[in-house]
Amino acid sequence: xxxxxxxxxxxxxxxxxxxxxxxxxxxxxxxxxxxxxxxxxxxxxxxxxxxxxxxxxxxxxxxxxxxxxxxxx
Numbered sequence: 001x002x003x004x005x006x007x008x009x010x011x012x013x014x015x016x017x018x019x020x021x022x023x024x025x026x027x028x029x030x031x032x033x034x035x036x037x038x039x040x041x042x043x044x045x046x047x048x049x050x051x052x053x054x055x056x057x058x059x060x061x062x063x064x065x066x067x068x069x070x071x072x073x
Contacts (some may be wrong), residue, residue, distance in 0.1 A: 012061075016068065033064075 020029055036058050043054030057063060 016064075019068070032067075 016033060017030075020033065037055075040054040040058030041051065044051030
């Protein structure tokens with residue numbers, strides 16, 4: 001099962017890079033996609049509750065799909 005989850009995440013990463021490349025997205029989208037989840041950790045500088053909320057928001061795959069869908073249209 002662990003192998004399956006890692007493979008799923010790798011396929012999603014490769015697909016997102018492929019789709020960004022083919023959509024002629026601006027370069028800053030690459031930075032946001034790769035660093036966005038890590039930037040969310042700055043919420044912990046406020047407190048644990050804000051940090052956890054930011055972390056969960058930035059790691060939500062539905063939010064990522066909406067952002068990507070908006071950029072590609």
